[in-house]
Amino acid sequence: DIQMTQSPSSLSASVGDRVTITCRTSQTINNYLNWYQQKPGRAPKLLIHDASSLQSGVPSRFSGSGSGTDFTLTISNLQAEDFATYYCQQSDSAPLTFGGGTKVE
Amino acid sequence: EVQLVESGGGLVQPGGSLRLSCAVSGLTYSTYWMSWVRQAPGRGLEWVANIKQDGSDEHYVDSVKGRFTISRDNAKNSLYLQMSSLRAEDTAVYYCALAAGWELAYWGQGTLVTVSS
Numbered sequence: 001d002i003q004m005t006q007s008p009s010s011l012s013a014s015v016g017d018r019v020t021i022t023c024r025t026s027q028t029i030n031n032y033l034n035w036y037q038q039k040p041g042r043a044p045k046l047l048i049h050d051a052s053s054l055q056s057g058v059p060s061r062f063s064g065s066g067s068g069t070d071f072t073l074t075i076s077n078l079q080a081e082d083f084a085t086y087y088c089q090q091s092d093s094a095p096l097t098f099g100g101g102t103k104v105e
Numbered sequence: 106e107v108q109l110v111e112s113g114g115g116l117v118q119p120g121g122s123l124r125l126s127c128a129v130s131g132l133t134y135s136t137y138w139m140s141w142v143r144q145a146p147g148r149g150l151e152w153v154a155n156i157k158q159d160g161s162d163e164h165y166v167d168s169v170k171g172r173f174t175i176s177r178d179n180a181k182n183s184l185y186l187q188m189s190s191l192r193a194e195d196t197a198v199y200y201c202a203l204a205a206g207w208e209l210a211y212w213g214q215g216t217l218v219t220v221s222s
Contacts, residue, residue, distance in 0.1 A: 001167075034208040036150075043200055043215055044142075044150060049208035087150055091207035094164035096140070096152040 002026050002090050006099030013104055019075040021102045023088035028068050032092040035064055035073045038101075039084045047086075048073065078104075107131035107211045109201050114216030121191050121220070127184040127201030127213055135159075135179035138204040141186045143197035144215075151197075154186065155204070169195075191220045 003026035013019050023033065031051040036044040046055045048064035051071055061076045075082055088099040113125040125141070140155040154165045154175040163175050174187040184201050196219050202209040 032207050036209070038150075043212040044209070045212070046208055046210050049206065049210075055208075055210070089150075089152070089209070091204075091209075094155065095166045096155065098150040098152060101149045 001095055002029065002093060002097055004088060004090060004097050004099040006088050006102055008102060009100060010103040010105065013078055015078055015080055017078045019078055019082075019104060021073045021086055021088075023066075023071045023073070023099050025069045025071075025090055029090050029092035031067055032090060033064070033066065033071045034089045034091060035062075036087045036089065037082075037084045038087065044087065075104075107203070109203060109211055109213035111199065111201050111213040111216040114199065114218045116219045116221065117191055118222050119192060119220055122187070122189040123191065123218060125186040125188070125199055125201075125216060125218070129182045129184065129201075129203065132203075134182040138207075139175075139177060139184045140202045140204060140209060141175060141184075142200045142202055142209070142212075143195075143218075144200070145194070145197040148197075153199070156184070188218070191218075193220050196220045 005024040033051045035048040038044040047058050047062050052064045063074045065072050085101045085103045087101050108130045110128045117123050141153040156163045156175045172190045176185045198215040200215045201213045203211040
């Protein structure tokens, strides 16, 4: 199974900040790396797929980068509605594992 | 508008069984892989299982192998998760999700399963 190491587990930020979250996989994946946002009591929402492709309707302040085993989600100019928990997930091979999550507060 | 609506959650005793359903609308359901993902209270997301478009291929996380079975009925635009030999650690909100490509692009609102005596 592919293990996912996401960091940090939480971070403190302010509106207008630039936020970076990292995800490392235990083996090389074919850029099948996705990022989701989840707010309390709500279902996760897809932000980025295939490492760097912005999902339709997602603001352009969200961006993804990386390849191989190291990936990054960046939120530029953090907005009030961005305070949430973020998860990475690999879809290279089953089981489709998630990272442990990063709470942005 | 794409909609996924789960049902079937509830309180069940350890060792018991439960069947979750997910009704999908707004797209051609039969052309997508489908997944179940769960989230224990206060914990992160855990992928549980997925199934190919025609039901010919399935995958499971190790912790549910032999106890859970994913299935689908394309004529009814529905996904199912049959859960048996339930344990306390299976307590979670269960989400169905649709894979557009390999990413989980659409999610239901979730249904809560509580395993307790």
